[in-house]
Amino acid sequence: xxxKNALRQELEALSPLLAKLQQQPDxxxxxxxxxxxxxxxLLPSQPTSRPPAATRRTLRLxxxxxxxxxxxxxxLFIGVRWLNQPATECLDPTCLQSVEIQAYINDHxxxxxxxxxxxxxxxxxxxxxxxxxxxxxxxxxxxxxAVYTLHPEELEELLQATN
Amino acid sequence: MPDHPQSDxxxxxxxxxxxxxxxxxxxxxxKYQERLYWHIRRMVFSHEDANDVLQNCLIKVFRFIDQFxxxxxxxxxxxxxxxxxxITFLQQRRKQMGISLEEPQAFLVTTLPSDPYFDGNExxxxxxxxxxxxxxxxxxxxxxxxxxxxxxREIAHTLDTxxxxxxxxxxxxxxKIERYLLENIVD
Numbered sequence: 001x002x003x004k005n006a007l008r009q010e011l012e013a014l015s016p017l018l019a020k021l022q023q024q025p026d027x028x029x030x031x032x033x034x035x036x037x038x039x040x041x042l043l044p045s046q047p048t049s050r051p052p053a054a055t056r057r058t059l060r061l062x063x064x065x066x067x068x069x070x071x072x073x074x075x076l077f078i079g080v081r082w083l084n085q086p087a088t089e090c091l092d093p094t095c096l097q098s099v100e101i102q103a104y105i106n107d108h109x110x111x112x113x114x115x116x117x118x119x120x121x122x123x124x125x126x127x128x129x130x131x132x133x134x135x136x137x138x139x140x141x142x143x144x145x146a147v148y149t150l151h152p153e154e155l156e157e158l159l160q161a162t163n
Numbered sequence: 164m165p166d167h168p169q170s171d172x173x174x175x176x177x178x179x180x181x182x183x184x185x186x187x188x189x190x191x192x193x194k195y196q197e198r199l200y201w202h203i204r205r206m207v208f209s210h211e212d213a214n215d216v217l218q219n220c221l222i223k224v225f226r227f228i229d230q231f232x233x234x235x236x237x238x239x240x241x242x243x244x245x246x247x248x249x250i251t252f253l254q255q256r257r258k259q260m261g262i263s264l265e266e267p268q269a270f271l272v273t274t275l276p277s278d279p280y281f282d283g284n285e286x287x288x289x290x291x292x293x294x295x296x297x298x299x300x301x302x303x304x305x306x307x308x309x310x311x312x313x314x315x316r317e318i319a320h321t322l323d324t325x326x327x328x329x330x331x332x333x334x335x336x337x338x339k340i341e342r343y344l345l346e347n348i349v350d
Contacts, residue, residue, distance in 0.1 A: 015338070018341055024287075025287075028210075
């Protein structure tokens with residue numbers, strides 16, 4: 001609450017000059033309509049009321065669903081990658097059984113170049129073809145015959161040479 | 164909820180309710196903006212500076228109204244924020260402009276006569292210079308007592324200072340200003 005009377009008496013006692021000046025304008029001015037414009041300047045920058053209840057519920061629902069959707073997308077991505085990954089092949093012959101090795105050779109024999117095999121030194125030119133094949137029309141025929149007659153250890157050596 | 168809150172309690176109630184926050188702020192502006200402006204203006208003198216400080220003050224009020232604990236009146240709280248913002252501004256300006264603490268009013272001697280928002284006579288001009296010569300906190304006390312006509316108890320709540328210290332500060336300020344005016348007014 002303004003303390004006018006007490007203040008006036010106090011000023012009169014301290015300084016009559018300042019007591020007199022207190023009743024007069026101080027010479028300070030403001031631009032026209034300054035205070036009318038002030039609220040217009042201030043209020044648009046302030047956050048107004050919160051969004052209505054329905055919008056708030058929607059926002060809460062979205063906040064709950066978005067993480068779930070993100071997690072589902074990640075899992076889907078992982079699943080697709082897992083399903084599409086190429087079948088791994090055991091390149092280590094020591095982990096294969098002899099029937100598997102023989103099956104592999106039967107399936108891929110056409111890819112084996114007889115000269116590659118000879119260069120690898122795995123198949124001695126004379127040991128198989130001369131000992132196991134009689135009357136082979138050509139080298140390839142002899143090679144195919146040799147495959148069916150090779151022992152597992154010999155097949156393993158052959159695979160290592162081709163790799 | 165009142166459509167046009169008038170009392171401080173009504174204004175606070177509106178400000179603390181999301182639906183009526185804007186109406187509460189409008190009511191607060193209507194009731195206090197001029198008084199806050201003039202207090203700040205007399206602290207910093209320049210209208211442009213006062214406008215900046217006032218806007219910062221009101222933004223802080225809007226932002227921190229939920230933290231107002233009502234230990235003092237809303238009126239005291241607003242003036243405390245305004246005073247602190249003005250003093251912070253003055254300290255920063257002095258650093259930036261290299262204004263001497265011994266003669267802080269020196270810049271006003273040259274700028275005041277040409278200021279577009281001052282049209283006082285010689286005595287009023289000297290009064291403004293004398294006010295700027297006071298230390299910031301003493302000027303603050305003087306303005307709250309002299310122009311806002313606050314009681315010492317209200318000023319004590321606003322500035323968190325004892326009434327005795329405030330009375331002494333005001334008396335010294337009055338004597339300093341009177342001496343300056345008497346030494347610098349040409350009759």
